[in-house]
Amino acid sequence: MSPVSPSADRPPVDGQAPAAPGPSTGHDRPPTLLLSAITARAARAAPLWRAVSAVAMAFAVTAGLILLAGKDPFQAYAFLLRGAFGSWDRIVVGLNKTTPYLLCAVGIALCFRGRVMNIGAEGQLALGGSAAAAVALGMGESPGWLVLLLALAAGAGGGALWAGIGAGIRVWRGVNEVLVTLLMNFIALLIVAELLHGSLGEEGAGFPQSPLFAPSAWLGKLVPRTDLHPGILIAVLAAVAAHVLLWRTTLGFRWRVAGASESAARYAGISPGRAVFGLMMSAGGLAGLAGAIECLGVHYRLIEGFSAGFGFNAVAVALMGALNPLYVVPSALFFGFLETGALAMQRQVGVPSSLVLIIQGLTMVFVLSGLGRAGSAKV
Amino acid sequence: MDAAVLLDFLSASLRIATPLLLAALGGILCERGGTFAVGLEGQMLAGAFFGVIVTYFAHSAGLGLLASALGGMLMALVVMVATVRFHAEHMVTGIASNILALGLTSFLLRSIAGGSASAMRVPLLETWAVPLLSDIPGIGPLLFRQPPLTYVALLLLPPVILFLTRTRAGLALRAVGENPMAAFAAGIDPIRTRAAAILAGGALAGLAGAVLSLQQVGTFTDGMTGGRGYLALAAIIVGRWMPLGTLVACLMFGAAEAASLRLQAFSLPVSSYIIQMLPYLAALLVLAVMGRGARMPAAVGQPFRTR
Numbered sequence: 028m029s030p031v032s033p034s035a036d037r038p039p040v041d042g043q044a045p046a047a048p049g050p051s052t053g054h055d056r057p058p059t060l061l062l063s064a065i066t067a068r069a070a071r072a073a074p075l076w077r078a079v080s081a082v083a084m085a086f087a088v089t090a091g092l093i094l095l096a097g098k099d100p101f102q103a104y105a106f107l108l109r110g111a112f113g114s115w116d117r118i119v120v121g122l123n124k125t126t127p128y129l130l131c132a133v134g135i136a137l138c139f140r141g142r143v144m145n146i147g148a149e150g151q152l153a154l155g156g157s158a159a160a161a162v163a164l165g166m167g168e169s170p171g172w173l174v175l176l177l178a179l180a181a182g183a184g185g186g187a188l189w190a191g192i193g194a195g196i197r198v199w200r201g202v203n204e205v206l207v208t209l210l211m212n213f214i215a216l217l218i219v220a221e222l223l224h225g226s227l228g229e230e231g232a233g234f235p236q237s238p239l240f241a242p243s244a245w246l247g248k249l250v251p252r253t254d255l256h257p258g259i260l261i262a263v264l265a266a267v268a269a270h271v272l273l274w275r276t277t278l279g280f281r282w283r284v285a286g287a288s289e290s291a292a293r294y295a296g297i298s299p300g301r302a303v304f305g306l307m308m309s310a311g312g313l314a315g316l317a318g319a320i321e322c323l324g325v326h327y328r329l330i331e332g333f334s335a336g337f338g339f340n341a342v343a344v345a346l347m348g349a350l351n352p353l354y355v356v357p358s359a360l361f362f363g364f365l366e367t368g369a370l371a372m373q374r375q376v377g378v379p380s381s382l383v384l385i386i387q388g389l390t391m392v393f394v395l396s397g398l399g400r401a402g403s404a405k406v
Numbered sequence: 407m408d409a410a411v412l413l414d415f416l417s418a419s420l421r422i423a424t425p426l427l428l429a430a431l432g433g434i435l436c437e438r439g440g441t442f443a444v445g446l447e448g449q450m451l452a453g454a455f456f457g458v459i460v461t462y463f464a465h466s467a468g469l470g471l472l473a474s475a476l477g478g479m480l481m482a483l484v485v486m487v488a489t490v491r492f493h494a495e496h497m498v499t500g501i502a503s504n505i506l507a508l509g510l511t512s513f514l515l516r517s518i519a520g521g522s523a524s525a526m527r528v529p530l531l532e533t534w535a536v537p538l539l540s541d542i543p544g545i546g547p548l549l550f551r552q553p554p555l556t557y558v559a560l561l562l563l564p565p566v567i568l569f570l571t572r573t574r575a576g577l578a579l580r581a582v583g584e585n586p587m588a589a590f591a592a593g594i595d596p597i598r599t600r601a602a603a604i605l606a607g608g609a610l611a612g613l614a615g616a617v618l619s620l621q622q623v624g625t626f627t628d629g630m631t632g633g634r635g636y637l638a639l640a641a642i643i644v645g646r647w648m649p650l651g652t653l654v655a656c657l658m659f660g661a662a663e664a665a666s667l668r669l670q671a672f673s674l675p676v677s678s679y680i681i682q683m684l685p686y687l688a689a690l691l692v693l694a695v696m697g698r699g700a701r702m703p704a705a706v707g708q709p710f711r712t713r
Binding site for chain 2: 201
């Protein structure tokens with residue numbers, strides 16, 4: 028099983044606009060075996076090369092900024108590395124940080140493959156977390172596994188529902204989904220604020236947060252005596268499932284056709300509108316699940332701002348992972364560990380951790396430029 | 407509602423609409439040339455940041471304003487190189503440049519100001535009353551007793567309209583946004599045109615950021631634009647890529663926010679968070695109601711290649 032079919036990441040053979048990656052390209056066999064091997068290798072190598080060079084360039088530019096700020100970039104990066112991988116505890120923190128990135132980015136990769144520019148992961152994650160918190164708080168002393176299961180399901184459902192509203196506005200009213208999901212993010216964050224200052228809030232906490240969940244509703248530990256929760260396993264499973272769904276099922280095929288060409292999809296009897304709903308709600312469900320895992324496995328409560336930045340960062344993760352659910356795994360690991368490392372670096376060297384945002388932004392710009400130059404003008 | 411309350415409400419609407427309008431005018435130039443202006447948010451943020459930094463160190467509001475326009479252009483340059491030179495996808499490139507601007511401004515603020523980031527206060531741009539006209543009851547204080555950038559935003563409207571509809575350059579810009587190949591065949595350079603439009607848009611968006619930092623708040627805080635760039639983007643669509651329509655949309659969003667600020671003072675049964683959703687809900691609602699009626703420039707988002 029090749030991890031990516033040639034249609035997934037078209038090799039930069041020439042500057043021409045690529046043929047639509049329709050139903051057949053995935054199974055096309057170029058005339059000779061040799062040629063086939065070469066194009067397949069190029070297709071596989073291109074995203075990796077693009078990601079590695081984009082990250083390298085982002086780090087190089089950022090090193091210049093650190094230098095400008097009067098600090099030693101090598102020392103800063105050394106502390107960043109040590110902060111990310113210096114001890115088992117740090118690695119555990121990194122893996123936990125990776126989890127929401129991975130879940131959100133898998134959904135975004137699916138959406139972007141179907142050419143649905145879903146930028147709403149943050150709102151979907153926030154509402155998923157809120158739904159999970161409502162279940163965890165509302166069920167109180169019920170058996171733990173039931174509460175957990177229902178809370179996770181509520182998280183996924185909440186995220187999917189929120190994304191579904193966006194999909195509805197996109198499909199029925201024809202409003203661009205980037206704008207819809209962006210605006211819905213702000214509304215979602217205000218809904219969470221409303222919940223925390225109202226029905227879900229903890230009295231007299233002094234900070235907008237919910238009461239602590241009953242320990243029966245806590246996501247357990249994957250490895251005893253560490254903070255590692257099973258979220259990373261769920262996320263990796265989701266990535267594999269999304270890969271299979273996208274490349275090995277009729278539904279995934281329909282989504283890809285709808286993304287490649289709306290008219291082709293219509294001609295083949297595939298409803299582009301239904302594809303948008305399916306894609307957005309899957310992504311929303313994954314983001315909502317990420318929110319639930321954050322609340323049930325990390326904070327053990329709903330707190331204000333727990334969703335901050337995940338949505339946009341997940342877009343960076345998905346892009347660096349070449350919009351391939353499997354490649355998104357290393358990409359999410361990279362960004363997860365980058366963030367934990369940067370927080371340590373800020374403490375040790377005094378280089379602001381907002382550096383991470385610069386690296387993320389630059390990586391995205393470089394990857395997008397690489398994609399555009401390679402001829403796949405549309406993501 | 408008596409006249410004073412109404413006047414206060416309208417003037418607050420205009421105040422809140424000012425940054426939206428400036429950014430949206432920049433966005434119109436950019437989008438009429440065929441590039442999605444999702445990067446407005448980051449361009450505003452960079453404008454707000456560089457405006458404060460330069461005003462603080464140079465003690466000159468004029469230099470500060472220049473710096474904010476240049477700051478907006480700096481972020482626009484990133485978008486320009488990525489989209490025009492490398493044909494990167496516009497929407498996500500815009501988002502990326504916004505993340506970059508958020509990180510860059512936060513990083514530079516801490517590097518320059520160290521621990522005293524919050525102490526970097528600059529004097530606000532002063533309200534300037536137009537002689538005579540500002541004494542007209544009602545409309546006088548509303549339109550003619552405003553801070554300078556509000557005048558700039560309003561006075562920019564006629565030139566932008568004239569530029570788009572009555573000049574060769576404006577025609578070229580619209581042609582590139584509608585059909586770059588045809589424009590190319592007619593001897594227009596779509597690449598240069600788009601590049602210039604993106605940069606000009608960035609300068610206006612940078613000034614929009616200066617409205618927030620130099621005219622309204624007097625300092626810079628991380629992410630202080632808080633989604634106004636995206637609202638400006640919505641205003642462009644609601645205004646159907648026309649300056650006057652966009653002005654109306656901006657005023658509408660301004661009124662929604664002004665209303666939400668004022669409603670919070672009353673003890674309403676709904677909480678302030680629900681009321682704060684008003685501008686976003688208004689934007690979504692108008693977009694949804696207008697639906698497919700909005701026709702965007704035909705080639706927006708499409709890369710131009712000569713090969």
